[in-house]
Amino acid sequence: MGRFETERKELIEKLRSKGITDELVLTAMSKIERHLFVDKMHLNRAYEDSALPIGSQQTISQPYTVAFMTQSLQLKKEMKVLEIGTGSGYQASVLAMMGCRTRR
Numbered sequence: 001m002g003r004f005e006t007e008r009k010e011l012i013e014k015l016r017s018k019g020i021t022d023e024l025v026l027t028a029m030s031k032i033e034r035h036l037f038v039d040k041m042h043l044n045r046a047y048e049d050s051a052l053p054i055g056s057q058q059t060i061s062q063p064y065t066v067a068f069m070t071q072s073l074q075l076k077k078e079m080k081v082l083e084i085g086t087g088s089g090y091q092a093s094v095l096a097m098m099g100c101r102t103r104r
Helices: 005-017 023-031 040-045 063-073 090-097
Strands: 052-055 058-060 080-082 101-103
Touching: 005 023, 005 063, 023 063, 023 090, 040 052, 063 090
Parallel strands: 080 101
Antiparallel strands: 052 058
16 A cells, blocks of 8 residues: 555545545546645645645645536546646646546
8 A cells, every 4th residue: 555545545535525426537536646746845735635836836726626627527538628727737637547638
């Protein structure tokens, strides 16, 4: 079991409790290692349901926000998605894990 596996599972359960029901979104987010997208200074907070600074006055979005926006799109595998303002790349990784084709 990896260092952050328990925290990632707890985050997914928190997203479920907040009304995220799209299993494709939840599965993708359970596989993406969010700690790889955050600044080392905030590594211990990587799986909090909060936005975190990533430098250059930017943040990685709150996981609930990522899940809610992605669920709202009702995406299917192989759909093309244009993501603008990719920041850390976390959202693009979630979309790719869902089987979407992303363009940045």
